[in-house]
Amino acid sequence: MISGDSASTAIIVRDPNIDSKGKAPIEPASPPAAAPKVQLAAISGKNNVRGCRRCIALLDFLLRLCAIGASLAATITMGTTEETLPFSGEFFQYHASYEDLPALTFFVIGNAVTAGYLVLSLPFSLVTVIWPQVLGLKLLLLVLDTVMLALVTSSAASAASIVYLAHNGDPKANWVSICMQFHGFCQRINGAVVASFVASVVLIVLVVMSGLVLRKH
Known part of the structure; x- marks a missing residue:
């Protein structure tokens, strides 16, 4: 403000940052920084992969329980299989047991x-x-599972050949069918062989699953 004797003249300097109402305008807030979408996607992908691995490992554990049940059932059923015909005499006994056939003995050992x-x-x-x-x-489980798969499959196949001969015989070798007399014996060895093949199938699934998991890495 400049003062004189006769008049007073006021010079007002207006601040460009203040509007006409005397209030400073509110500056718009700066937008927030964009989230690192790529990093979040990578973290999400890793979590999904980890969850998938855990699900596969849990399925592996459950399948092992199923294979244990099948192989134990095959071992116990075959190991307790024997039958003596009721018309056996004091000097002659018609008796059938898994111990009479080496293939069935190998079956019990392999499944056990x-x-x-x-x-x-x-x-x-x-x-x-x-x-x-x-x-x-x-990787260690994959190798051992493969060995056990070969063992249980070979034992089941050897027992299956005996089951076939027990039911049908071999006319060319003059081997007669024994299942006409030993009904209970044949039924039990049939069930044992089926249970052993179930264990083989479960082991095949375990080997394939482990191979696929390791192949991704």
Whole structure:
């Protein structure tokens, strides 16, 4: 303001940052920084992969329980199979047992070994459920599962050949069918062979699953 003797002249300098009403305009807030979508997508993908691995490992554990039940059923059924015909005399006995045939004895041993291995493999399978990223343990289980698959399949195949001969015989070799007399014996060995093949199928699934998991890495 400039003052004089006769008049006063006021010069007002207006601040460009203040509007006509005397209020400073509100500056628009700056938009928030864009979220790193790529990083979030990568983290989400890793979580999905980890969850998929855990689900596969859990399925592996459950299938091992099924294989244990099937192989144990085959072992117990065949190992307790014997029958003596009621018309056997004091000096002549018509008796059938798995111990009379080496193929059936091998069947019992093969399925018992497989069942024992599967029981011992349960803690290792449980570790892969908790820590699905442990690939070395999965590779070990894959190798041992393959060995057990070969053992249980060969034992089941050898027993299946005996079951076939027991039902049909072999006329060319003059081997007669024994299932006409030993009904209970044949029924039990039939069930044991079926249970053993079920265990074989489960082991095949386990081997394929482990192979696919390791192939992705």
